[in-house]
Amino acid sequence: MTLAELMEIIVEEDFDVTLTGGDPLYNPESIALLAKKIQESGHKVWLYTGFTMEEILASEKLSLPLPYIDTIVDGPFIQFLRDRDLPFRGSSNQRIIHNPFL
DSSP states (O other): OOHHHHHHHHHHHTOOEEEOSSOGGGSHHHHHHHHHHHHHTTOOEEEEOSSOHHHHHTOTTTTTTGGGOSEEEESOOOGGGBOTTSTTOSBTTOEEEEOTTO
C-alpha cells in the first residue's frame, strides 16, 4: 500500500495507530514519515520495539521517529519474564514510555 492509501484508511476509519513487529525501527526513516503523517491527521501513534529507549536515544537514525510517537513500549519480549497481568506489554522488562518529546 502507498502512504496515501494508508492515510486514507486511517482518516476515514478515525484510527489511532499501533506500529509493531517485525520491529518498526528496522526502517526508521519510513516509520518517521508514516508517524508524522498520522500525527498530522490528529491521531495517536504507539510504537512497540525490541530496542530500549536508551538505545534509541543513542542513535541518530533510530531516534528519527521520536518526534511523532506518542507512546513507546520498549525492550524485547523475554519469555521467562512473561507476565499476563501487565497492561500493554508481555514481559516485565518492557516499559511504557509516554514520549517527553511531544
